[in-house]
Amino acid sequence: MNKKKSFEDAVQRLEEIVTELENSEIKLDDMLRLYEEGSELIKLCLSKLDDVEKRISVLSANGENTIKEDPLEDN
Numbered sequence: 001m002n003k004k005k006s007f008e009d010a011v012q013r014l015e016e017i018v019t020e021l022e023n024s025e026i027k028l029d030d031m032l033r034l035y036e037e038g039s040e041l042i043k044l045c046l047s048k049l050d051d052v053e054k055r056i057s058v059l060s061a062n063g064e065n066t067i068k069e070d071p072l073e074d075n
Contacts (some may be wrong), residue, residue: 007048
């Protein structure tokens with residue numbers, strides 16, 4: 001899977017795959033191919049989300065010229 005594919009493009013393709021898989025007329029071989037493609041897209045999306053989560057960690061300097069990392073709060 002191409003790591004350069006954007007998160008939004010991957011999600012859009014996943015939506016297309018779901019729509020195709022919901023079609024009862026699809027052949028088994030095509031279902032398997034779409035499932036495999038979808039699995040790779042999910043891995044890509046999770047990897048991108050993990051990267052973003054790491055970057056979103058809020059870094060703030062405290063008074064001692066050291067860096068204090070505060071994780072993003074869960075909602």
